Amino acid sequence: MDPVIVVGAGPVGLALALALARHGVPSVVLDGGDGEVEQRTARTCVLRPDTAAYAATLGGARWAAWRTERRRQPVRRVELDALTSPLHIQQYALERGMRAALEREPLAEIVTGARLDELRQDERGVSAHTRGAPGSAGAWWRGSYLVGCDGARSTVRKLLGIRFPGRTSVERHAVAALRVELPWDGEALLHRDVPGGESEVVARPLPNGVWRLDWLLPPRGDLVTPDALLARIRDTLAAWCEEAPPYELLDTGVHIAHQRLARHWRSDRAFLAGDAAHLLGALGTQPVDEGLRDAVNLAWKLALCLHGRAPGGLLDSYEAERRGAVGARLRALDQALPLVRGGGGLRTLLSGASRGHLELLTDGHLGRGPLGASPCYGRSPLAPGQDTVPGALTVGAEPGSPVRDVPVTALDGTRGRLWERLGSELLVLLVAPGTHVWDSRHWLSAGLMPELAAVVERLPVPAELLVAESYPGAVAHTALVIRPDGHLVTALPGARTGELRACVEAVRGALAKEADAAGP
Incomplete structure (x- = not known):
């Protein structure tokens, strides 16, 4: 090859x-x-929870919360956890x-x-x-x-x-990476109308006491001089802290969004x-x-x-x-x-x-x-139509959207998280309450498992069968078909193995219609 x-x-x-x-x-x-x-310490990226697996072992910071303030008044605070927080990494x-x-x-x-x-x-x-x-x-x-x-x-x-085609310089930000102690431990901040004259500042934590600060600039304007950036840092820290804290300036830049x-x-x-x-x-x-x-x-x-x-x-x-x-x-x-x-x-x-x-x-x-929000490919040419999967069920994720991360068990008894299994094969996830209390050798030969396992093994693409105690919105014995990139194809009654094969034919493009080229 x-x-x-x-x-x-x-x-x-x-x-x-x-x-x-x-x-x-x-x-x-x-x-x-x-x-x-x-x-470049000030050049960072924010990965959504479902894409953060690319950097799971590379460091980065998860945020405990997202705060919004206007002038000196708190507006909102959003609590975050491992499943909802983005990953902020250089x-x-x-x-x-x-x-x-x-x-x-x-x-x-x-x-x-x-x-x-x-x-x-x-x-x-x-x-x-x-x-x-x-x-x-x-x-x-x-x-x-x-x-x-x-x-x-x-x-x-x-x-x-x-x-x-497109537009140039729709937004500009002055950017600085600082090692500094701010009042919000592990929390990111969006501050509008900051005392001192700044229209908008975003502060996002990184590991080891480092913060990235972004100041909104006019889309087109003067160059940001070192003196002007230092003044921004001084005035912003003074607005946030009773006494301006000492800081170490690590990196600066100007980010332009097109x-x-x-x-x-x-x-x-x-x-x-x-x-x-x-x-x-x-x-x-x-x-x-x-x-x-x-x-x-x-x-x-x-x-x-x-x-x-x-x-x-x-x-x-x-x-x-x-x-x-x-x-x-x-x-x-x-x-x-x-x-x-x-x-x-x-x-x-x-x-x-x-x-x-x-x-x-x-x-x-x-x-x-x-x-x-993560994209939904519900109108994809690979989405099986109603005629292909007439018995489709409704679960907590609509077809084409990313699946939720839940605990799963593989047929060899290995336990982990659903997102950890993504990336190499098509997944078929069977919702089977009670399986966590039994060794896999017991439930592998029970109920519909033998037939479903045999059908998954004979599918025209490599696929892995997993079992979960539950999945949001799914009833017992629901089988979710999940693409290697983590997007839900459909959910079926587990016994409808014939429709499972037809669904996989759609996913591999054997039933695909000509793609809709509409778009900007």
């Missing part, structure tokens, strides 16, 4: 290579840099951890100093040429597919001739992902989080096709699902920005807008509502 060529060694490219390896697919990551990851820590994991992975290779300058496709694969050292002829790389994860100025996107969406995310055997496909980041939306969703969505589909278990048309669903989801996020941003930043008049257009500016900003930062 020819490897998948991944262009770009940022978080999205590295995550894609790791996901492909988990599916047994080789990859080569073309890194245009020297392999060194710059340690991007360099995320990248270094992924690189270390890839170095231990025999199916993946990172090539440094490899800058793409030519791309050719044919019916069997992709050839990519990279520039070498000055005076050298460079090198050609051959792959089955190619994915451009090479950022906002993507060479892959330019070589494919794909347009990248809004762009590539016209197409696929061109024959080449794909776009991450910032090469979309730009966002205003009102708390998270570009790295969206890019990781691109990677996990595409990886399992490439794997099924390369292993000969799905038709090539399955890959069309990547653009339909992910471009549709990001397009919806950008439309929500377009509607929310005039309301939150001034202008109003859009309360009837954006669901939830009547709750106010601070609530909308909270949604974006915490992964809720149209600005932040």
Whole structure:
């Protein structure tokens, strides 16, 4: 099997290579840099709970709560726990951890100093040429597919001739990373109309007493000088603390949020992902989080096709699902920005807008509502229709949305969490109350388990059968079909094994209709 060529060694490219390896697919990551990851403490990313598994062992901070204040008055405090708190991590820590994991992975290779300058496709694969050292002829790389994860100025996107329309500089923030003691232990803060003149400041904790502070700036304006940034730090700390605390300034920067969406995310055997496909980041939306969703969505589909278990048309669903989801996020941003930043008049257009500016900003930062919630692929070309699954049941997650994390037991008796099992195979989760008190050898031969286990083993794609004591909204003997990326396909009565097979045929693209290309 020819490897998948991944262009770009940022978080999205590295995550894609790791996901492909988990599916047994080789990859080569073309890194245009020297392999060194710059340690920028102020450059961080916020991962939603369901994508935070990528960084589970790499550090980062979970927040105990999210606070909103206006002037000097508390407005709201949202309690958070391990299942609801985002993970806040420095991007360099995320990248270094992924690189270390890839170095231990025999199916993946990172090539440094490899800058793409030519791309050719044919019916069997992709050839990519990279520039070498000055005076050298460079090198050609051959792959089955190619994915451009090479950022906002993507060479892959330019070589494919794909347009990248949108808006520039919709938001600007001055950013500083400080080691300082603030009044809120482990709690993030959104503060509007800060005493001292700042219109909006966000403070988010990181490990080891470090905080990232973001000050909202005019979308276009003067450069932020060092003296001006130091004045902001001094005035903000004075507004928050009775006595201005000592601090250590670790890093600074200016973050500029753009809004762009590539016209197409696929061109024959080449794909776009991450910032090469979309730009966002205003009102708390998270570009790295969206890019990781691109990677996990595409990886399992490439794997099924390369292993000969799905038709090539399955890959069309990547653009339909992910471009549709990001397009919806950008439309929500377009509607929310005039309301939150001034202008109003859009309360009837954006669901939830009547709750106010601070609530909308909270949604974006915490992964809720149209600005932040995990995407639902209910209208995906892979969603089985009513004629395919006439006996579908209603559970606590609608079809196409991410599943909840619950305790599960595998057939070998291994116990863990549902999200820990995602990423490599299709999952069939049977809700069977009482199984936790019995050894697996007892319930494996009881009730409908033998028949269901036999059907799962004969499915046309690799699948694993798990058992859970309960699942929100599900009755006993419900079988949930879950994609490798954690999205619910459907829920069935466990005895309807014939419909289970038909459902899996839809998931692998055998029943897929032509993808709806509608979108911005």
